[in-house]
Amino acid sequence: MDPIRLLDTRTGTGLPKAPFGPGVTQDLTVRGGATGVPSDAESVVLDLTVTNATHTGSFVTVWPKGSAQPNVSNLNNVEGVARSNVVVSRIGTGGQITIANDSGNADILADVVGYFSAGAYKSGGVITGTTPVRILDTRPTNAFIQGEVRALTVAGVGGIPSTAKSAILKVTAVSPTAGGYLTVWPAGSLTPPNVSNLNFGPGITIPNLVVTRIGAGGQINIYNALGSTHVLVDVLGYAD
Template structure:
């Protein structure tokens, strides 16, 4: 990282650190004219909302004290240092001030504004693994307004480990005793006014979750009411090394209702790479997997063909339930993914929404979770039968897609929602299915219209719709 010169001061020191990229030239900076000459430069590191600071000070008299104020209440004594790093817990503009004091009591100051925000990243799929199960020894169910925090490991490589800035998880609520919701967010950050998993009494409800991690790679899960056990499985990470995303118009890859049911301990293979516009070297697929017509409680596990089946699950269901959940699944060397059914028999539907691969594609930028729409507010007008709700996202111009959590609540009849790019032709697929009176969430990766908006179509009856934004894609 090259640190900026102090304009107009020929004696300014340039410090070079190998810790990141320079901030845009528009970043504000100021230095005081004083016997103590202070200089400073700032650049981002490979950590989420983390920045490296290089600094120096000169004076006719020896420098005896140096401090760094990061503008968020953190002040460090850096007398014996020339560089430091700091991670913010929230996006925003922060004024960093470096102060140096010499032996004669003179001080010099240098200030610079950091627009702390998440940067574009790429995706690395990992073998599915269980990070948390509060049913296990040493843990306990989450009570009302309680949280649990867990660590997301770096991804080992042949060179240096990949440090995650965001993680893709499957979060499941089990053994709950009342209606509630779970919210996942970076550890140490303010809890957002959004939700990831909504559930009723005694329901087992999974949902895919994309969430930024803290600087040390930790995530916190919050439970609103009652008590519930929480199971968390990891499927991939976003970082500054990895694969690029290509969104596609939703395409149905599998519907066993036109062939045969998947029986107990049964599996079905799905060809993903090399067909439907997915290149042969694609590394992971974004699927919406639905179970319907099951005759026993069970779960489905999606995993790359040619590998051992992991001890994780993607969606859980009871007999007769129709349940959908998005899954980002690594693709096997034969271009396929497999879906396993544990008990009984069920029909399985799989829709493709995009893929990850090398070379061209889009990068993902995480955001502080943000509620985009809640039709229960204001006049509380639900989305009626056959109606479409257009939702602007406010993401940067040119964004190609968005990562959302979409929830249907208080539906009057059984139905489904379909999410797609605004102004585009509605696809013959669905994102979440529900019965009358249910509250059902689902993680949604959707293309965006040229105006940065997406549409939500309701098939039948009327339902309230909630949509939260977790990030967006740009090329």
């Protein structure tokens, strides 16, 4: 599926416009309606981002609504640094998940990038892991500049067959010159969706897992929002 932003507490998308405070727990609808996730989905794949955090050492936890809060963290907060991570969660009561912030304040964003359903298993959809292969490294002289979009061929490359429908990638920002983010989406439109796959601060090298549908011509698009940064892309697997 194409990524869709379900939650942004900075703008009031999905939940009221206010950061999560210390110990705050809220439920988010991730199935049905405008979410893009069908009614038979059992689990959801989200790109979860924390920004404007006020307390280093805090963390965010995600779990199915209706279940007890687990003693785990899905994303660890750093004061003043935007951080993201891919989260796979079973969908709970009413098509919702529950999100909790441990301490301090933090804005939370959630972009849906995929789902798992019983129907997909029955129809033969399979996720296949591969030996990691690097298919993009812009170092030393070909960094993404601010606002740049590049297409990258992934079908038939790095162990991904030409018939694959989705790619499972590790995307890394290296030596960014400003705080910003990368967005990855299927080729076919040059306009990036209103989501982020990887958030970074200036000078911080940071990776994240990216699951994306493969678009026109067997390609994906990569967009760099601010400053310049080198980008690495490693193939980890695919889905057909």
